[in-house]
Amino acid sequence: MTTATPDPTRSTIVAADGVTKTFSTPDGRALPVLDDIDMRLDEGEIVALLGKSGSGKSTLLRCLAGLIAPSSGTVAYRGAPLTAASPGVAMVFQSFALLPWLTVQQNVELSLQARGVGEVERRERALKAIDLIGLDGFEGAYPKELSGGMRQRVGFARALVVEPDALFMDEPFSALDVLTAENLRNELVGLWEGHEAPVKSVLIVTHNIEEAVLLADRILVLSANPGRIRAELKVDLARPRDRRTPQFEALVDTVYGILTGREEREEREAAAAAGAAEAAVPRQAATPITTPLPQASVGGLAGLLEILLSMGGEEGLAEIADELNFEVDDLLPLVDAAVLLGFANTAGARIAITEAGREFTAADILTSKPLFARNAARRAPLVRAVVQALAATEGHKLREDLFLDLLRRGFDGDEARRQLDIAIVWGRYGELYDYDADDGEFVLEPGAEAAL
Template sequence: MTLKPVSTTQGRPAAGSAIIAATDVTKSFTTPDGHALPVLESVSFTLHEGEIVALLGKSGSGKSTLLRCAAGLISPSSGSVSYRGEPLNGANPGVAMVFQSFALLPWLTVQQNVELGLQARGVAEAERRDRALRAIDLIGLDGFEGAYPKELSGGMRQRVGFARALVVEPDALFMDEPFSALDVLTAENLRNELVGLWEGNEAPVKSVLIVTHNIEEAVLLADRILVLSSNPGRIKAELTVSLPRPRDRRAPEFEALVDTVYGILTERATAAGDAHAAGPAKPAAPPTPSSNPLPDVSPGGLSGLLEILAARGGEDGLAEIADELSFEVDDLLPLVDAAVLLDLAHTDGGRIELTPAGREFADADILTSKQLFAQHTVTKAPLVRAIVQALAHSGDHVLREGLFLDLLRRGFSDEDARRQLDIAIDWGRYGELFEYEKDEGKLELEPEALSVL
C-alpha cells in the first residue's frame, strides 16, 4: 500500500543500495517444557541506503526479535540475514543500536560511555577522545562530558545512548522503542532533533531501522513502514511515506496515512478468509488461548470505551476519540482489541462501531453489565473459557494456577504466560466467574459460572 507522493522529500537522496536483507526469517524459542514458541514466520525485508524504515506492530508481533536477528544478536531458526550481500554469522559489523533502556554504565562518565564502542574496536585513545567529543557535541550534550549518568535526566541519558551509537559511524542505526521511556515533550524534542540531523546529513549513518508500537511516531519518522501481525509475526503490509519533512501531524495527508495504518492494525484477518483467494475454504481452527490472547486491559477500561462510543451515537473514528481524551490512538488499540474479541464492537478502517451486544452492554446497569461481561468472556475469550471449564470439571471446582501457567507456556514466554493468566483472573473475578487466592495460588469456581457455560 502506497500513498501518492505529496512532495519530493528534501535533504536525503533516494534510497540506494541494499545494506541489510532478511530473507524468509523464521524464529522460534523453546519453552521450559521443550515446546517451540513461534515468534516470527517467513519475514523478508530489505534496508537500503538513504532511508528510515519503521517496524510497527502490537505486542507479540516479534518486531524486537526481528531487529535483533537483523543485528546478528540472535540467529533465525530458518531463513537468512545478509549485510552488504554477505550472510551474517555473528554480530552485524555495520550496525549500532539504541535501546529503550538507556543501558549506560553508571561508573563511567558520559565521554567514557560514548567511547566504549570505539574502545572495543581498538581505536587509539586520542582518536577515541576526539570522535567522542564530536558525537557528544552533535547530540547536544557539550559541557557534560565528565558527568555521570546519575547526574542526567532521562532525555540526556538517551542522548548519550545516541552518541554512543553514532560515534562508530555505522551503516545502519537500529533503534528499539528509543523514546518510549521518556516523557512526551522530551520524546518529541528528541524525535525532531533526530529528523534534523538526518535531513541535514549530519548524522554519520546511511540508514535507520526503528522498532515502535506508536503509529504517529512511525509516520513522523519513516520513509517506509512495515506493519507486522502478531503471534507469530508476519509482514502484514508495507507502506511508503512520501510526505516532506518536517511532517505536520495536522496535515490531511498525514492524518490519512495514520488512519490507513490504524485500519491495518485493527483488522482481524482470518485464515479462512485468506483461503478463499487460494481455493476452497477450509474450516477455521477453533480459537485457542495462544491464537487469541487476551488484550492487556481492565474490564473498567473496556466499559469506559463502550460508554464513550454509546455517547457518540455508537460509532466514531479512533483518532477522534483519542484526540478528545488527549491520548495517543495506540493507547486505545488494546481496548479496541478487547471490544472486538468479545464481539462488543467491530472496526472498519480507522473507525469503531458498537455491535448490538455492545449497545446493550453500554446501556446496562452495573449488575447487568457484569453478567453480560461474564457471558461474552466465557463465550469469546478462549483462556477464560478454558479456566472456567477446567474448574467446572474438577472435583471440588478448585485448581492451582500452576496448571494454567504450564499450559500457557506452550504458546507464550514465562513472562507473557504470567501476564495472560493475570488478565484472565482480572476478567474472571470481575465477571464473578471464579475467585483467586493469591497466597495459595488457587482458583475456585463461582457457583453462578455454571449457568454461563
C-alpha cells in the same frame, strides 16, 4: 502512502531472505516467532517495523543486527551473510542500557573502546558525539544525575560515535514522557535531514503508528503469532511532518486499518476463495494461544464504549484518540478487547458499538458484571479455559501453575504471566472465579458455569 518497491539506485545495507525464527518452550515445544521474512534496508532511508505485541519486531531487529541467528533463512550485511554481530550496525534500546558507574563520556567511549580505538581518538570522537546530541557540559555526569531524556541521548551518542552504516532503534522513545519523546524525535529528524548524523540508514522498531508515519520513509507492518510482513508501505510526505494535516491523518488511518482489519480480511478472502467447500470444513476453535487476551482493563474498556456511545455509536479511531488526547495506538488494546468480547466491531479505521456493547454500557454495576462474565466466558478463550477447568475439577480449585505451563507452549514466560494476570482481572470482575495471590490458586465462584 503507496506500496514500496526496491530502489535499484540505492545500495542495500542489510537484507533478510526467508528469515524464520523459532524458540523452544520449557517443555521442548517449538514456538514460532518469525515466519519467512524478506526485507531490505537501503542507504538513505528510515524504515519502521510496526506491529502489535507478539509480532516479533524486536526479534527481527536482533536477527538483522546479527545478535541472534535465524532458525532458517539468511541475513546479509553489504551482501555478505552474517555469522556474528554486524560490524556496521549500532543499536539504541528502550532501557537506555547505560553503566551507572561510568560518566556520560565514559559510557559513550565504551563502543569505541570495544573496537580498539585509541584513547586520544576515543575522547575526541566521544566529545563530538556528545555535543551533536545536545549533552555538551554533561560529559562528567553520571546516569543517576540525568533525566530519562538525557540518558536516552547518551544512548544515541554511544551509537552514533561509531559512525555506523545503520542505526537500529528498539522502541527508543517508549520509556519517555510524551513531550520528551516528541522533542527527541524532532531532533533525530533534524539531524537526519541536515545530514549531521553519521549514519547512512535507520531502522526503528515501534508499536506507535503516528511515530512510524512521523519518522519513516517506509513502514513494514507485521502481523503476529508468528510475525510476518503484512504490508510494506511508502510514506510520501515531506519532513517535518505535521500530525494535523489531512494527509498525515489519512496515512495513520490506512496503517491502523491494516493492523486491525487483518483477521477480518483474511477470513473474507479465504471464504471467497474456498467458496461453498469452505463451509464444509469446520473452523478451528480459538484457543488461549491463537487468541491472546489484549492488555486492557475492564474500566478502560467501559470508558472507550461510553465515549463511542456519546459520539453516536460509530466513529473513526483517530477522532476518538483526538477526543481523549491519546495517540491512536494507545487505543489498540482497548479496541481489541471490545471486539473480542463482542461489544464492538471494526471496519478499517472505524469502530462501531454492538447491541451487546450498548447493553453493557447502559447497565448499572450489578447488571454489567454478569453481562461481562457471559461474554468473557464465551468469547475470551483463556477465561473460558479457566472456568471450564475449574468446573471439571473436584473442589473447583486449581493452582495457577497448570495454566502457566499451558500458556508457555505458545508464549515466553513473561507473556504467559501477563496473559494469566489479565485473565485474573477479567474473571474477578465478572465474578467467575477468585484468585488467591499468596497460594497462586483459582477458586470457581458459585454459578459461574452458567456463563459458559
